[in-house]
């Protein structure tokens with residue numbers, strides 16, 4: 001039996017995939033993006049979050065049966081609204097065996113995996129075999145910049161992108177627009193060239209910068225130190241994608 005740890009379950013979400021969805025936020029992420037707006041998602045362990053409303057514990061352990069039971073309660077509503085379940089994080093690949101078991105217990109619900117792509121190919125394949133759609137984050141193509149701003153190499157992420165495409169699982173590429181970091185013409189153009197023509201690609205979503213990215217750091221005793229100019233306007237350059245024949249939109 002593989003249990004999982006979850007830091008939030010959000011119902012009636014309309015931004016995490018088609019229709020109305022329940023989004024499960026898994027705790028634990030191998031990356032440490034400077035712009036992460038859910039810093040409590042990074043540690044795989046429960047931790048105390050202190051807010052004006054008082055302290056709360058982020059991180060609840062579930063068995064697959066417990067979590068599937070909670071999610072299946074909403075099955076009729078989710079199906080009626082052409083939605084389903086989205087597994088997000090944190091990083092779902094860190095708990096792939098648990099999620100795979102939960103999916104196997106779902107009542108025929110549409111499944112989206114929202115991933116940064118950093119995980120073993122075997123873990124990814126477990127989820128690809130069960131997902132209806134993948135939201136796949138691409139942040140930086142330059143390896144040194146990727147390591148500098150996320151703490152990890154992008155080698156696995158680029159490898160798993162090819163694995164996903166070969167599996168023909170439909171996917172949406174999501175690019176967080178971080179001012180002066182991921183939104184440069186050079187990086188956006190490199191992403192466009194990389195994904196152009198990949199089997200399975202539905203579109204590219206450019207995600208506007210979240211100005212509240214640093215809001216939660218103090219609540220877990222950390223200092224927000226982004227290392228870029230938050231006030232700089234982002235460069236949502238859709239033209240580089242159009243030039244590469246890629247359907248892209250600003251969400």
Ligand code: SF4
Nearest residue numbers: 029031033036090116
């Ligand atoms: S991949 Fe997502 S959850 Fe992980 S550190 Fe980056 S922004 Fe945060």
